[in-house]
Each structure stands twice: as structure tokens, then as C-alpha cells.
Amino acid sequence: xxxxxxxxxxxxxxxxxxxxxxxxxxxxxxxxxxxxxxxxxxxxxxxxxxxxxxxxxxxxxxxxxxxxxxxxxxxxxxxxxxxxxxxxxxxxxxxxxxxxxxxxxxxxxxxxxxxxxxxxxxxxxxxxxxxxxxxxxxxxxxxxxxxxxxxxxxxxxxxxxxxxxxxxxxxxxxxxxxxxxxxxxxxxxxxxxxxxxxxxxxxxxxxxxxxxxxxxxxxxxxxxxxxxxxxxxxxxxxxxxxxxxxxxxxxxxxxxxxxxxxxxxxxxxxxxxxxxx
Amino acid sequence: xxxxxxxxxxxxxxxxxxxxxxxxxxxxxxxxxxxxxxxxxxxxxxxxxxxxxxxxxxxxxxxxxxxxxxxxxxxxxxxxxxxxxxxxxxxxxxxxxxxxxxxxxxxxxxxxxxxxxxxxxxxxxxxxxxxxxxxxxxxxxxxxxxxxxxxxxxxxxxxxxxxxxxxxxxxxxxxxxxxxxxxxxxxxxxxxxxxxxxxxxxxxxxxxxxxxxxxxxxxxxxxxxxxxxxxxxxxxxxxxxxxxxxxxxxxxxxxxxxxxxxxxxxxxxxxxxxxxx
Numbered sequence: 340x341x342x343x344x345x346x347x348x349x350x351x352x353x354x355x356x357x358x359x360x361x362x363x364x365x366x367x368x369x370x371x372x373x374x375x376x377x378x379x380x381x382x383x384x385x386x387x388x389x390x391x392x393x394x395x396x397x398x399x400x401x402x403x404x405x406x407x408x409x410x411x412x413x414x415x416x417x418x419x420x421x422x423x424x425x426x427x428x429x430x431x432x433x434x435x436x437x438x439x440x441x442x443x444x445x446x447x448x449x450x451x452x453x454x455x456x457x458x459x460x461x462x463x464x465x466x467x468x469x470x471x472x473x474x475x476x477x478x479x480x481x482x483x484x485x486x487x488x489x490x491x492x493x494x495x496x497x498x499x500x501x502x503x504x505x506x507x508x509x510x511x512x513x514x515x516x517x518x519x520x521x522x523x524x525x526x527x528x529x530x531x532x533x534x535x536x537x538x539x540x541x542x543x544x545x546x547x548x549x550x551x552x553x554x555x556x557x558x559x560x561x562x563x564x565x566x567x568x569x570x571x572x573x574x575x576x577x578x579x580x581x582x583x584x585x586x587x588x589x590x591x592x593x594x595x596x597x598x599x600x601x602x603x604x605x606x607x608x609x610x611x612x613x614x615x616x
Numbered sequence: 617x618x619x620x621x622x623x624x625x626x627x628x629x630x631x632x633x634x635x636x637x638x639x640x641x642x643x644x645x646x647x648x649x650x651x652x653x654x655x656x657x658x659x660x661x662x663x664x665x666x667x668x669x670x671x672x673x674x675x676x677x678x679x680x681x682x683x684x685x686x687x688x689x690x691x692x693x694x695x696x697x698x699x700x701x702x703x704x705x706x707x708x709x710x711x712x713x714x715x716x717x718x719x720x721x722x723x724x725x726x727x728x729x730x731x732x733x734x735x736x737x738x739x740x741x742x743x744x745x746x747x748x749x750x751x752x753x754x755x756x757x758x759x760x761x762x763x764x765x766x767x768x769x770x771x772x773x774x775x776x777x778x779x780x781x782x783x784x785x786x787x788x789x790x791x792x793x794x795x796x797x798x799x800x801x802x803x804x805x806x807x808x809x810x811x812x813x814x815x816x817x818x819x820x821x822x823x824x825x826x827x828x829x830x831x832x833x834x835x836x837x838x839x840x841x842x843x844x845x846x847x848x849x850x851x852x853x854x855x856x857x858x859x860x861x862x863x864x865x866x867x868x869x870x871x872x873x874x875x876x877x878x879x880x881x882x883x884x885x886x887x888x889x890x891x892x893x
Contacts, residue, residue, distance in 0.1 A: 349636075357640040357661030359626075363633070384634030405884075537842050563840045563848040565814050570847015571840040598882035605879030607682075607871045 341365060350381055350389075352396050354538060354568035360396075362386060362566075368462050373454035375506045380462045386566060388463055390431055392455070392501055400465055402565050403433050405594045406532075406572065407466075409562040409603065411437035412595055414495050414530035414576045416585040421494040423447075425522065427482035427510060429499030430455035435469035438497075440590045447493075449478045449485045451506055483509045483518070492524045498531035503542060511546060516553040516577075526580040529554070536561060536606075537569035540613035547614060550577045558582070559610070560603040562594070573610075618642060627658055627666075629673050631815060631845035637673075639663060639843075645739050650731035652783045657739045663843060665740055667708055669732070669778055677742055679842050680710050682871045683809075683849065684743075686839040686880065688714035689872055691772050691807035691853045693862035698771040700724075702799065704759035704787060706776030707732035712746035715774075717867045723752045724770075726762045728783055760786045760795070769801045775808035780819060788823060793830040793854075803857040806831070813838060813883075814846035817890035824891060827854045835859070836887070837880040839871070850887075 344365040351361040366382035379391040387400025398406065411434050415421050422444040426434045430450030438446045446469075450456055456477060459467040469475050478485060482498075496519060500507035509515055510531075519529060531550075534542040543559065550557045554577035564572045576582070585600045606614075621642040628638040643659035656668040664677025675683065688711050692698045699721040703711045707727030715723045723746075727733055733754060736744040746752050755762065759775075773796060777784035786792055787808075796806060808827075811819040820836065827834045831854035841849045853859070862877045883891075 351638070355662050358663070359638045361628070361636045361638055363635070385632050386635070537840075561840070563814075563838070563846070565846035565848065569840070569842035571842065592885050594884045594886065596882065596885050596888065599884060602879030602882030605873065605875035607876060608869050608873055609871065611873065 343367065344384070350383075350391070352394060360566065360568070362389065369458045371454055371458070373452050375452040376501075378452075378454055378458055380458055389566075390459070390463060393505055395502065396566050397501070398431060398433055398466065399566050400463075403466060405562055405564050406567075407433040407437045408592055408594045409560070410434055410497055410499060410530060410532060410574060412588070412592070413560060413574070413585065413600055413603065414497065414528040415441050416588065416600065417576060417578070417582040418495055418526065418528045419586070421528070423491070423493045423524070425449065425493040425496045427485070427496065427498045427500065428507065429497065431459040431463055431466045432469035433466035434497055434499045435472075435475045436466055439469060439472045439474055443474055446475045447478060447491070448475065449480060449482050451479070451481050453479045483515055486515070486518050486522055489522050491522060493522055494524050494527050496523065496527065496529045498529070500532065502534060511542075513549040513552060516550055520553065526578065528576060528578045528582065530574055530576045533559070533573040533575045535568045535571060536573045536610045536613070537571050540610055543573045543610065544613045544616070546575055550575055553577070555579045556582050558604055559606060561606065562603060620644065621661070627660075627668070629668075629671060637843065637845070639666065646735045648731055648735070650729050652729040653778070655729075655731055655735055657735055666843075667736070667740060670782055672779065673843050674778070675708060675710055675743065676843050677740075680743060682839055682841050683844075684710040684714045685869055685871045686837070687711055687774055687776060687807060687809060687851060689865070689869070690837060690851070690862065690877055690880065691774065691805040692718050693865065693877065694853060694855070694859040695772055695803065695805045696863070698805070700768070700770045700801070702726065702770040702773045704762070704773065704775045704777065705784065706774065708736040708740055708743045709746035710743035711774055711776045712749075712752045713743055716746060716749045716751055720751055724755060724768070725752065726755045726757060726759050728756070728758050730756045760792060763792070763795050763799055766799050768799060770799055771801050771804050773800065773804065773806045775806070777809065779811060788819075790826040790829060793827055797830065803855065805853060805855045805859065807851055807853045810836070810850040810852045812845045812848060813850045813887045813890075814848050817887055820850045820887065821890045821893070823852055827852055830854070832856045833859050835881055836883060838883065839880060
């Protein structure tokens, strides 16, 4: 037992003013105030290594697979043949790691904060290993700017961002979804993480409405993520093509199954009401 | 602000040795060591009133509807015409409150701990209101004994118990499911809460195997419950009849929809592997 473990130190993330999820930490591996945000990496007793940005848990070694499988494979399996993938955010490499399980030509990660990538490469090899794949290209820069200036086009675009407060704010604005169009191949599928439907169903609903203004077929889906607020998370997938049924899974997974991919689109009554309201 | 709220007091439930979900409490309304367990009722800042048994959150005012709708309506809507319902446990009244939304003749609640019922009637009217319905009958006593001695038969039996440590231990044993048969009408449907598939997938898997030894059609389903460990919970439904598709929902709900009832049976790969292992 190292001194920190003996000292019984806990990290707490407040989900609102009256609820917090707390993790016993056995090591504080990395801590830096970067140009964009505060970055911490902890070794936790129960969830292995944990990445925290501005005090909010982004991923843990033990449950990241649920978030990343759901963010990546659902849109990719709703595209007939995704070859070129763009990830906005996702500097930890987790989304890229899942994307390369498909028959892709390239996966471009546009991360605003180089320090997140550096820290991930040093402490989070279970996601950052994606950068070893020659098809994965890292671009350090602002996602909105990249979209405005890029001459490339993509089949799938994944917005793997922090919540709409802080560096990711612009990624949740309506203009961003409009601008995205210029980098999309015909039939492209876009997916974003859309927050906690329990604590911020209004944010989920707002993103849904904004995407509906820009895209023809827009669908919300959910996943249970143990280390996220309320353990319940939302994603939104959008396309100008009519997305049919997903193609079957042909690679190994730990969370999704063909059934899970269908079941995830069943939304609770309270969220349907938030979407109407 | 009352003195307790000002004092900034938090209740913590450890989900394992390195994770705890904590709630700011504004009042400690009830506390008693009954003959069976420790009972606490808190007023929380974020989730309203909260019932805690032996340190484990059983329900909160704000999210109990998810657990109770899923425990009750899924089995009841898989039965063609449930008229007589037996609830083992559920002294808070939450399951009975949902059961009476159906065209039932009687709902019998068999609760081992009279103090739970008394406390619920005083502090948890949002669930205990069920006892005002003339179709709801309360029997204080041991669930196993009741099953062994009852001359009645039921169309739906719901095991709304605490976890398999403490007073509910016997409700998770294989013999219990065998004995249940004597109180079942032909075509009856049974459902149990089966723990956290994330933290105790082995418990979920064991209950599934035991029910399979006694029943012909056995199905696991899941729900996200914000105040339960990992926010992910499992239930198991079993019958000797082949259960088809659920009947459509004809009453008002806050969580389930016809789609949710279908989607809930899609199980994550890691749980499927626990079931095989």
C-alpha cells in the first residue's frame, strides 16, 4: 500500500449541488492546468486509471469501453461503408481505438488540447494505443476552425467532447452543425455525446432540436455508464441519408451486441416529454 | 435553511470499497434498528425523501418510479390478464402503487418488517398511498413461510426485496423458486429484482440459473436507476407459459414506453458472458 492509499483520499465529482460520486484514489499520476482546462489523471482503487477534466470524470480504465463503443460503433454501423472518420475531441484516443476496428482508410482526431494527448499517451495506454495505428492522424487545433478550413470530406464525424461548458461550448451550437456539412461526404453519419438525460435532459433536447434543423434523420440513443452522472448517458446520431437498420457487428466487443444497438434507441417517457417540451 | 442543511451533512453508500454515491441530507426524518434491519429515512437535497435499509438506498422520491415501473409492469404486461398479484417485500408500497394501475382484483404485500410499513406510511406517502386502495392487502410476515402455507394462488408474483445479504437471503435461494410454484395460477409470471449487473453480475447470473431450473421461459431485463450502484439494475422475469410480446401500455407512466419494454431485454456483452461463465 502506497502512502496515498493509506491516507484514504477520495476524489468527488458533484453531479448537482446535492449528489456526488466519489472514488478512492491510490495515486495522483498527473495534474496540470493546460491552456484550455485543468487535467488530472488518478489511479483509483475500483476503476483503474481515470481521466478528469475540469473536475469531471471523462473516462476510467474499467468502464470507458461502454462510452466509446456506443459513441463510435452505432453511427459507423449505420453507415454502409465508412472509410474516412473525423473525431472532434477525443484526444485520449478512446474513440479512435474503436474506429480502427472498422475497415477504415483514415481516422483524424482533432483535439484542441495537446496536453490531453500527451498525458493520455503517458498514462492511458488502453485508449492512447490508438495513436500507434498508422491510419490514425492527430491534428492539434480547434474543432470549429478545422471544420471551417478543411478541404477533406468524411463518412463519419464523431463529436467526442466535454460538456457544453468550457472548451467544448461551440461544439453544441447550431452554427457548428450547419458548418459540419462542408466536410461531409454524401450519406455521412454524425454522432455527438449529448449529456445526461437525467440531470440535463434540456441539453439533450436542445442538441436534438439543433441537429434536426440541419439533418434529415436524427436519432437519440442511450447507454448506462457507471462513472457518469446518474449512470445514464445520451448520444445523438444524424444524417441526411435515411439511416436504416445497423449492419451486424463483425468484431469483438465488451458492451454492444446487435440487440443492444437496437434497444438503445428506446427512450424513457420523461425524455420523450423533455423533447416535446 | 434548517440547522442540518446548514451543517452540510452527507450520507454515503459505498458501492464497493473504492466508490461511494453521496447525498446531501437536509433532514434525518426516521431512524430505527428494527427486529430485521436498520431503517433510515432522509430528506435529501436532490432526490427528495430517501429510504435506506442497512445503509443501502432502497428508493428515493425522485427516481423510485423507474424501479417500480420496471419491476411491476413488465411482468404484468407479459401476462394476458393478471387479476391476483403477490408482492414479497415491497413494504414501502411502491410496487403495489404500480400494480393497482392494472385491472386487478387483489394485490397482497407480504413484508417481513412492520417498521418499514409504518415508516413508509408516515414519511413516504408517494409510495405508501398504495395502502389506501381497498384492493391492497398487507400481510406482515416471512415471505418464504407465506409461500409454504398460503392456500391462495396468484397470476403475478413480484419479489421486491433487499439484496441477498440480510433478511432477504432466502428469497434468492433455489428452493424458494421451487416452492413458489404452489402459489402460482397456470400461466403465472414471476419477477424479481436481481441486483447490479455491473458490480454483481455473478448474483444476477446465479439468480438466472436458479430460475431456469424451475421455470420454462426466463428473461433478464435492465433499467438505469440513478441512485442504485452503477446506475444499472437487473430484473428477471420467469414463467412456465411461453411469454410472448407484452400487451401495450394503457395507463400513464413516467419511465416505460412500449419501446422501452422491448429494449430492456437487450443485454450487454459482458452480462451475456457472465451468464455463460
